[in-house]
Amino acid sequence: MSIQIQNVSKRFGTFQALQDISIDIQSGELIALLGPSGSGKTSLLRVIAGLETSDVGEIFFDGQSITNHHPKERNVGFVFQHYALFRHMTVFENVAYGLRVRPRKTRPSKAEIEAKVMELLRLVKLENFADRYPTQLSGGQRQRVALARALAVEPKVLLLDEPFGALDAKVRKELRRWLRKLHDDFHITSIFVTHDQEEALDVADRIVVMNNGKIEQIGSPDEVYTHPNSPFVYDFLGNVNLFKGRLHNGKLTHGEFAIDVPDSHAHTQDDAVGYVRPHDTQIEKTAVTGTVPVTVSHIHLLGPIVQIELRREDMDEFLEAELSKEHFHVLQLNVGDHVFVRPKQLKVFIPEDFSI
Numbered sequence: 283m284s285i286q287i288q289n290v291s292k293r294f295g296t297f298q299a300l301q302d303i304s305i306d307i308q309s310g311e312l313i314a315l316l317g318p319s320g321s322g323k324t325s326l327l328r329v330i331a332g333l334e335t336s337d338v339g340e341i342f343f344d345g346q347s348i349t350n351h352h353p354k355e356r357n358v359g360f361v362f363q364h365y366a367l368f369r370h371m372t373v374f375e376n377v378a379y380g381l382r383v384r385p386r387k388t389r390p391s392k393a394e395i396e397a398k399v400m401e402l403l404r405l406v407k408l409e410n411f412a413d414r415y416p417t418q419l420s421g422g423q424r425q426r427v428a429l430a431r432a433l434a435v436e437p438k439v440l441l442l443d444e445p446f447g448a449l450d451a452k453v454r455k456e457l458r459r460w461l462r463k464l465h466d467d468f469h470i471t472s473i474f475v476t477h478d479q480e481e482a483l484d485v486a487d488r489i490v491v492m493n494n495g496k497i498e499q500i501g502s503p504d505e506v507y508t509h510p511n512s513p514f515v516y517d518f519l520g521n522v523n524l525f526k527g528r529l530h531n532g533k534l535t536h537g538e539f540a541i542d543v544p545d546s547h548a549h550t551q552d553d554a555v556g557y558v559r560p561h562d563t564q565i566e567k568t569a570v571t572g573t574v575p576v577t578v579s580h581i582h583l584l585g586p587i588v589q590i591e592l593r594r595e596d597m598d599e600f601l602e603a604e605l606s607k608e609h610f611h612v613l614q615l616n617v618g619d620h621v622f623v624r625p626k627q628l629k630v631f632i633p634e635d636f637s638i
């Protein structure tokens with residue numbers, strides 16, 4: 283089922299929670315809504331579900347407007363952060379619930395319900411837990427029940443609101459694999475809300491980055507991580523080094539150093555900030571044009587990657603570089619070494635690019 287969200291806005295009193303949101307989601311995509319607390323992720327999910335009405339805008343499922351449809355008519359499955367399982371029902375009954383309450387005409391037979399529930403419990407590896415109650419399960423197991431329950435009614439769209447938010451890091455990782463697998467097996471279209479960058483980068487086909495009720499960027503994990511189109515997305519999606527300076531004659535300059543900037547800024551004269559990810563921050567042993575003198579202040583060996591913390595000598599700031607282990611051994615770096623940093627892929631923003 284494809285989903286088109288067209289120019290959706292929503293106010294709560296005078297507060298603008300969503301502002302002109304448009305997203306085209308293809309059938310079968312797994313989309314992450316990513317943003318800080320209060321950015322409007324949950325509000326958007328609730329509008330898509332029909333639990334909240336938008337003030338302006340329309341939503342289409344497979345080209346049909348469902349803007350005024352009741353949540354029950356939208357054929358969506360939900361999973362929430364706080365396992366909204368029925369406490370007085372067993373795991374089996376929880377998963378069967380959506381099928382049992384169907385109108386008589388479309389309700390499957392008892393045997394069909396049993397077969398379907400057991401198949402779903404096998405998929406989430408809980409077939410031996412069918413008779414347990416939710417209180418007898420771990421948090422991760424409860425969320426797997428919640429996933430199975432949402433999928434039981436064969437929704438075309440699966441909406442998940444911080445589904446793994448309350449769980450510890452290891453369980454979260456495991457559950458997002460489950461989500462990806464079930465999403466693929468069921469050929470469903472899924473949208474999940476998260477404020478965890480790593481989670482979004484790890485499982486989503488595309489990420490919608492939200493800030494202050496607006497979309498900052500939509501793109502594949504690689505696009506939003508490697509080519510952010512705003513300072514906000516750079517900051518929110520990972521570690522980043524900043525080079526503050528002034529644009530002049532096609533260069534970003536600060537004191538002694540001058541770095542070439544992309545053509546789009548060749549004629550700009552303004553204060554500016556250059557952004558670069560640690561893995562695009564190169565270390566040189568000798569000074570060449572466009573390098574900044576630094577001192578190695580920390581070396582973190584993280585398996586195949588080596589993270590180097592560097593102190594800028596011309597100002598009281600730290601930078602970070604990420605090297606492969608092989609490259610690290612070639613460079614033979616030690617704490618205290620004086621080296622030079624060259625930003626590759628520097629993206630320059632001028633004051634008007636910064637949202638307040």
Ligand code: ATP
Nearest residue numbers: 294297299317318319320321322323324325326477
């Ligand atoms: P979080 O990650 O904290 O859940 P979020 O990105 O999901 O945040 P929303 O829950 O969509 O954000 O909320 C967006 C803004 O709208 C918040 O400032 C919130 O206080 C406000 N808001 C949400 N629901 C209501 C409501 N029913 N009445 C008034 N304000 C609301």
